[in-house]
Amino acid sequence: MGISILSFTVGLTLIKPLNALLLGESNARNLGVSVKNSRILIIIITGLLAGTSTAIVGPIAFLGLAIPHLCRLWFNTVDHKILYPASLISGTLFMLICDTISQLPYSSAVLPINAITSIIGAPIVIWLLIRKKKMHF
Amino acid sequence: MKLENLHIGYDNFTVVRNLNLEFKLGSLHTIVGINGIGKSTLIKTICGELQSIEGSVSIEGEFIENISFKELAKHISVVHTSREENKFLSVYELVQMGRYPYLNWIGKLTENDKQIIDQALALFEITEFKNQKCFELSDGQYQKVLIARAFAQDTPYIILDEPSTHLDLYHKINLFKILSNLAHNYNKCIILSTHEIERAIELSDQMLVLLKDEPYFDTPQNLIDKEVFQRIFPSEMVNFNPHSKSFVLKDIHP
Numbered sequence: 001m002g003i004s005i006l007s008f009t010v011g012l013t014l015i016k017p018l019n020a021l022l023l024g025e026s027n028a029r030n031l032g033v034s035v036k037n038s039r040i041l042i043i044i045i046t047g048l049l050a051g052t053s054t055a056i057v058g059p060i061a062f063l064g065l066a067i068p069h070l071c072r073l074w075f076n077t078v079d080h081k082i083l084y085p086a087s088l089i090s091g092t093l094f095m096l097i098c099d100t101i102s103q104l105p106y107s108s109a110v111l112p113i114n115a116i117t118s119i120i121g122a123p124i125v126i127w128l129l130i131r132k133k134k135m136h137f
Numbered sequence: 138m139k140l141e142n143l144h145i146g147y148d149n150f151t152v153v154r155n156l157n158l159e160f161k162l163g164s165l166h167t168i169v170g171i172n173g174i175g176k177s178t179l180i181k182t183i184c185g186e187l188q189s190i191e192g193s194v195s196i197e198g199e200f201i202e203n204i205s206f207k208e209l210a211k212h213i214s215v216v217h218t219s220r221e222e223n224k225f226l227s228v229y230e231l232v233q234m235g236r237y238p239y240l241n242w243i244g245k246l247t248e249n250d251k252q253i254i255d256q257a258l259a260l261f262e263i264t265e266f267k268n269q270k271c272f273e274l275s276d277g278q279y280q281k282v283l284i285a286r287a288f289a290q291d292t293p294y295i296i297l298d299e300p301s302t303h304l305d306l307y308h309k310i311n312l313f314k315i316l317s318n319l320a321h322n323y324n325k326c327i328i329l330s331t332h333e334i335e336r337a338i339e340l341s342d343q344m345l346v347l348l349k350d351e352p353y354f355d356t357p358q359n360l361i362d363k364e365v366f367q368r369i370f371p372s373e374m375v376n377f378n379p380h381s382k383s384f385v386l387k388d389i390h391p
Binding site: 013016019022026079081 | 184186206207208209210211213214215217221222223225226227230231234235237238240242243244290
């Protein structure tokens with residue numbers, strides 16, 4: 001838990017280089033961003049965040065893949081200053097909704113939560129892949 | 138910006154030899170030459186992306202290798218035409234990125250930054266599009282946005298790699314006018330590579346002509362007098378006419 005909060009905080013410092021990288025590598029370098037260092041840091045932080053959350057709650061399918069892309073569409077922006085907290089909050093919300101569905105009241109059966117996230121997440125990912133071809137995201 | 142005894146190229150393969158020249162503030166410099174002669178290599182070298190083989194590039198007396206990325210971003214801004222930018226950025230977001238070298242870790246804009254961005258938007262007449270996404274713009278408008286980004290970076294040197302590709306004649310001339318305005322009225326040093334040799338002859342203060350054997354750096358009129366332009370292209374197809382200052386096709390179907 002501690003590690004995950006720590007890497008989230010370090011992740012905040014990546015917002016600026018991530019935004020600069022939207023312009024492509026050479027432009028980012030020209031804006032004073034060290035592309036190599038940022039990339040290494042991005043990989044480490046992503047790894048730590050994914051690793052710790054899997055360790056705490058177990059593997060959840062499709063959530064991490066679908067939510068950031070959905071946020072880009074909902075908020076109609078590619079600015080990481082908005083996307084970073086947005087993904088965090090909508091990911092949590094989405095997970096809570098899925099959890100509610102999996103343990104519906106007035107029924108003793110508990111569905112596996114992966115089934116619910118996949119039912120919603122998989123079509124979104126497929127739709128994104130088809131869209132990507134048309135709109136070069 | 139001074140280039141001294143500069144040899145550029147990749148690994149053991151030297152593309153251009155013996156560059157000795159100085160790019161001055163307040164003037165428009167163009168780099169011309171046939172495809173593959175080393176224009177892009179030179180641009181990469183002077184913006185610090187590529188190491189030179191021999192010799193040095195220095196800005197205000199300091200060697201470019203000794204300046205950190207962060208400091209360099211306050212001296213030189215570069216406009217690439219690679220189109221690797223994310224087109225989902227809005228015009229305002231793209232232009233504000235020019236302020237990045239001056240911002241804190243989270244990238245918060247101060248009043249001063251906002252003023253400079255507004256000035257850049259107004260100067261390039263793109264204020265009305267500022268909330269549009271870049272993929273909605275035409276090539277001409279998009280090119281202006283990229284240059285506005287470089288202007289917002291507020292650097293004395295602006296380097297552009299073939300900015301006139303993808304543009305029609307009107308927008309090409311307009312682009313050169315904008316750049317010459319930047320150089321003369323804002324005291325910037327503009328360096329661009331281009332294939333628009335005739336436009337460059339009319340509008341630039343100094344030209345660097347890259348030829349196979351040696352580079353020439355001078356004012357356009359002196360270069361015409363030295364008959365340098367005749368040697369840019371193989372002479373069996375195009376010829377340079379020094380009186381009309383333009384290239385003429387030879388009759389290729391006799």
